[in-house]
Amino acid sequence: MNEGKMVYEFKPKIDWNKGKALLWLLQALGLDEHDDVYTIYIGDDTTDEDAFQLFQAQCNRKGVGIVVTEESVSTDASFTLRDTNEVCEFLNRLIACGDRERSAPSSPQPTDPPPAQLHAMATLQVGDEFKDGEEAKYAVQDYALAHFKRVRVARSGGGHKRFVCSSPECGFYVQLYQRKSGKKIISTWYIGSANLEHFNCSSVPKMTSRQLKAEPAFRNTVLSNSSASSREIINQVQQAKGILIPNESIVKRVRSLITEGTCTVDDQAIGYQRLPSLLKCFVDKNPGSYSDVQIDADGRFLRAIVVCGDIVRSMAYNQQIVGVDCARSKNRLYQGQQVLLVGRDGNCDNIIIAVALVTSGDVENYTWFLECLKTAGLDMKDYPVFCDGSEAFRSVSKTYELNVRYCTLHIIRSLQFFKTFTQAHENLIWELQASKWKALYEGFLVLLGKNCGEEVETTVRAIPPERWVLYTALGSNPLYGWRSTNFVENVNATTLVQGFRDKAPYECFDGVMENMAKSLHKRQENVALWTEQKRLVTPAAERLYAEQLQEMGNYTVAMLMKDAVASVNRVGKFPIFRRTVDIEKNTCTCTYMDQYQIPCKHMIAVLSHLGKLDSVWLRFGSCYQVSNYTEAFSTASANLPATSELELTRVLPAKRKEVQQGRARAHGAADDAQLLGVDVEQREYMTLRWQDGKRSKFHLLHLRTWCPCPECSHPTGQRVVNCAEIDQNDLDIEKVFGTSCTTVGDCKLAGVDWKVCCCCTVKGDTLNIVWNDHHESSFSSKWLLENSYSDWALDQHAHDMTTTPLALDAPVPSTEYARMMDTNDDKGLYEALRQVIDHGFTVIRNTPSVPGAVKTLAERIAPISHSYDLLLLMFKVSCFLTLGMFADSSMAMSLTCHVDLAYYESPPGFQFLHALRFDESVKGGESTFVDVFSVAEEFHRLHPEYFATFCRVPATFKKHHLTREKATIMEYQRPHIQLNHRDEVVAVHWSPPFEGPLRVPFDDVMPYYDAYRVFHELVESGKHRYEFRLKQGDTVIFNQRRVLHGRKQFTPCSDGVRHLQGTYINIDDALCRYNVLRTRLGADDPDAKNQRVANGNFS
Incomplete structure (x- = not known):
């Protein structure tokens, strides 16, 4: 024990997973009135690693040393500490009883200032204002961190937010409100009330990802040590700051932002121009090194490689084995792949031999890679080569006759x-x-x-x-x-590779060369140290030898030939298993010496028996001998080019892969679907294997139910076979499938009754099944793919159904009236419907300016439902018709975006508005459209709590109009947002003008209004609003269930007229017409898909 330090062993019986008692203990130490220096011994059975690391970091800051041990230290105290009072009582008892030695006061530890990049306010007070809610949140979080505390949001609404301390017992809070100007909400936030004192507080500071990114200690640690793992970075920063930081996944993401943030697009462009000069200078400064940079026909970067000459020369003295691995780049601006060649020296340390960046891991690039290595003086035939599962590399390895070992x-x-x-x-x-x-x-x-x-x-x-x-x-x-390939089993190599993969090409090669230089310099230091220590073999070899040496005493030795051959057997092992050791040949029948080239326990036992243990060092493999290590690395080095030495060349950035516009093509389209075979391993289902490696599982009952043969499917499309009437015993695999299977692929049957003679075959692109009642079913690949219910197929279907909003700066989609109305050619009609399905709306140009033309246009698609009368909406100067429609009852005011007739159980889908007359003298009146899916997506992403409220709490939609000729009383309740079974948005019901009072539980009212305010702001903010002005003769057709519609305010004048006429058709009828035309006219168009139309369909 160090004199002047008090030693305690704290072994409380605590639920370490909660870690609260440990943190209370930390706080109790911080409140201790004495300035003693403690050494605290804590049993190492703790499982809350983060809590212990925080405890360790804070105690280091307070001058309290931490030692983790299993050994017991003299103390009579063993307590269960469950709360703050017990911790304080325990410390007070120790002080009062004098059970400690006084030591000289330790100098107080300075408190680190908060990061300079964080919010500048060191204090908060009631009345402080912030430009927006985000700045207000950051200010409170930074205030808490500056005082070594943490806060959380206790309650949040559209215009208020309450922060409280993370410690439940603490009374700290900050109440924020959003400013209002009359009825208008503005962006400014302010502190309405606050209690900034912390009492009975056990809060522990923890950085947010934003604070972590701004923390200088974290940034410096990341940039100064690119090979450090996330856990190592966490440990370093926590010990330096005494503050918890987020988990490893968040650290990794923030780390990536920092490293990528140091390299902009412009930086990368300059990096590409410097890259050829960088590699050439490296080769010039390091004789025997090799590099190659290739560009494509357009002058863009294609691929490059660098090989260090001194490392290649050292291979003759290293372990005679290498590993090759190829992995895609993680850099956001470079989409190529990285190929690494790694070896291992005599101290069992990995060493990077070569690094290449290529477009992909294909045969061409692997061939080029091996040719470059051969030119650099490294013949891969000389070594066993561990590789990944790449078929391309295995193919190339056969050409080059490599001794490949699979990972x-x-x-x-x-x-x-x-x-x-x-x-x-x-x-x-x-x-x-x-x-x-x-x-x-x-x-x-x-x-x-x-x-x-x-x-x-x-x-x-x-x-x-x-x-x-x-x-x-x-x-x-x-x-x-x-x-393995040595990248996945070795932690250091894994983090190193991942560090390089995050970088752009120039930074990657620069980092690789720096790593090569550092690794060679470290080995030079090893040579000097081991020579001074007069070592004969490397420390790693000694460690492996020590493991074998410990087993030496467990063996008996029987000499067979004088001082030459011996038989070795383990004492007390039954049955007896003997090993033969040959001293002269330096061999043993065990595998250890053969594979590790290090004396095994059997050899050591024989040498000890003969009194020749001193000669054991001569029996190590040559790679472990310090003399060979010295020969390899004593003068090995890698000189790095200075940036000022580099020249700019005309190399453009690597070509990025084109992203397909529109929806991705569904897996297994008719022209690329190929069924390889059928696997039947269960009694209830079969598995289909496709050419691209995917699999589809189908239950036998399901296939029999939906047999597409004429006998089982009625021409009208009605269902004939009822699954409830099928006896599942007749579908038992043992009674259905036999062994006389013939397949295009490979059909394997397990657990089959050999006496059954029914068969399952795969023929071409069709699955053919003969059931045990001799009924025959044939399923095309297209049918199987379209109706697959495996996870990947459902995900693909959901992806295909996802809509993409029209860019706000894109031209208005349109079709000519004459083309759409041509009954001899439906291509114009299909074009218009396709635009509505894809974008939500289209404009039909040059519609005749006669009353009723809109009805003719609508009926070209589908009949007008009897529920939706033809609506005449007429606006002229200061006079207008009052027909009970919201749009015409507000004169020239703007209309917020909404859905019409939301109080119907099924509101109409396609709406038509025809501009019979729209004079240019009328100022304003532009039509506005908002895609509900894009709004709902942002709402979900930014405000998940509000999103959940809108999916759960029903709104009331109503129409009460008793003074009109046809009196109306209609009400319908439903949530604003409707989800399907996969929690995907399938409908949004938003119609502020036609909403009524809520009828929901009391506790749901305020959360609903908070969510309502935020959603309203998203709809009306303009961020998702597409607007344009109709011209006379234009008819806009839009899916009003998907795109909310509104109108900007317009100013009437004495001679200006704005006269619109509109109607609706049912969305189901419109979809039916579109899908029929799509099947007939768009069968060969992979982008012609059905999409969600916001009508609540779960598909």
Whole structure:
């Protein structure tokens, strides 16, 4: 124990997952009136790692040392501390009893100032104003962090927000309100009331992602150590600041923003121009190095590689094995892939040999990569090469006759495709890989088949054992324990690769070369240190040797030939298993010496028996000898070019992949669908395998129910087969499928009754099934794909149904009246309907300016429903008709965006407005449209709580008009936003003019109004509003369920007339007409899809 320090062992029986007691203890220490320096011993069985790290960081700031130990320290105290009072009582008892040694007061630790980039206000007070709600929120969060506290939002509405302390017992709060000017809400926020004192507070400071990005300590740590993992960065910053920071995923995202933020688009453009000069200068400064930069025909960056000469020369002294891995770049502006070649030195440290950036991991690029390595003096034939699951690299490796070893982890990941292969079975694959003889390998394969099924066993058997199983390398190729490409099993290599993958090409190569320089310099330091220590082998080799040395005493030795050959057996092991050790040949029948090139426990036991243990150092593989390590790295270095030495060349940024406009094409369109085979492994369903690797599962009952043959489907489209009348016992696989299967692909049947002679075949693009009652069903690939209910198919369907709002600066979609009304050619009609489905609206130009023309136009699509009378909306100077419609009852005022007739159970879908007359002298009156899906998406993203309220609480839509000729009383209740079973928005009901009082529980009223205010602001903000002015003869057709419509205010004049005439048609009839025309005229157009029309359809 250090003199002058009090030692305690705190071993409270605490629920460490909550971590509260630990934090209370921290606070109690901070309130201690004495300035003693403590060393606190805490049992290392804690599970709240973040809480412990915070405790450690804060105690370091207070001069309190932390030691984690399993050993007991002299103390008679063992307490259960459950709350603040017990913690304080415990400390007071220690002080009062004198159970501690006084030490000299420690100098007080300075408190770190808050980050300079955070909100400048060191204090808050009632009346403080902020330009918007976001700035107000940031101010409160930064105030809390500056005082080493954390706050949370307790209540939030459209115009108010209340922040409270994260400690439930604390009375701290800040109440924010949004300013109003009359009835108008403005963006300014202010503090209405506050209690800024913290009492009984156990709050712990924790940065938000914004604060983390602005924190200088975090930024400096990220930029100064690109290879550090997220956890290492968290530890460093927490210890430096004494503040909790977010979890690793948030740290990773903020880290990416910082690293990418240092490289703008312009920076990348300059980087591309400097890249050829950078690589050339590196080669010039480092003899024996190699680089190549290639550009395409347009002068754009295509691919590049850099190889360090001194590292290539060191390969003769390193472990004789390498790994190749290819992964896509994570940089937002570069879409290529990164290929790395990694080796390992005699100290078992990874070393990057070469890095290349290519367009993709295909045969052409891998061939170029290997040719570059060959030019650089590295013949890949000399080494076993671990690779990932890339078929392209395996193909190239055959051409170059490489000794390829497959990555075990990639094999495991490929097997996860099978449902029967779970995480619990992964150890079986590792055992397979480690098989030391063929019989053991075969045994594990049989065990794998019993546990995971025949298909998994067959798949693994198809992998050549000489490409991945250990026994095939014995006596020929030492693998040094490698089982994967060394990127996924080694944490340091993984974080290093990920750090490079985040960078743009210039920054990537610059970082790679810096890494090469640092790694060679570190190895130079190792040489100097180990020479001074007079080491014979590297420290890593010593550690491996020490593990074997510990087992030496467990073996008995029987000499067979004098000082040459011995038999070794483990004491007390039954049955007896002997190893033979040959001293002269330096071999053992175990695999350790063969594969690791390090003396095994059996060899050590024999040398000890002969009194020759001092000679053990000469039996290490050459790569572990410090003399060879010195030969490899004593003068190895990599000189880095100065930026001032670089020249700009005419290289354009790499070509980015084009993003397909419109909706993505559905998987398995008719011309690319290819069914490879059928797997039947269950009694209830079958699995179809497609050419692109996807799978579709279909229940047998489902397929039999929807058999498309003429016998089972009526010409009218009505259902004939009733699933309730099908006996599922007749669909038992044992009674349906036999063994005489013929397939285009590979049909495997499991658990089949050999006596049954019914069959399931795959023929061309059609699935043919013969049921046990001899009924025949044939399903086309197109039908199977369109009706697949596997997860990927449902996701694809949802993607296809997703709408894309028309860009606000895009031209107005339109079609000529004559073209649409041509009854001899429906292409014009299809064009107009397609525009309404795609964009929500279209304009029919040059409609005859005669009353009733709009009715003729509407009936070209579908009949007008009897529920929707023809509406005459006429506006002329200061006189207008009053027909009970909102649009004509407000004269020239603007109309907020809304849905018409929202009080109907099914409001009309397509609305038509024909400008019979719209004089240019009428100022204003532009039509406005807002896409409800884009508003709902932003509403959900920015205000998830309000979104949930709008999906749950029903609004009241009403029409009470008793003074008109046909009196009306209509009401309908429903939430504003309707979701389907996948929580996707399928309808939005928004009609402020036609809403009535709520009839909902008391607790739902204020949340509803808060959400209403925010949604209204989004609709009317103009961010989603498309507007244009109709001309005389224009008829706008719009899906009023998808696009809300309104009108800007207009100014009548003495000679100006604005006269519109409109009507509606049912949305189901309009969709029917569109889909019939789409099937007939758009069958070959992959972008001609159905889309959501906001009518509540769950599809």
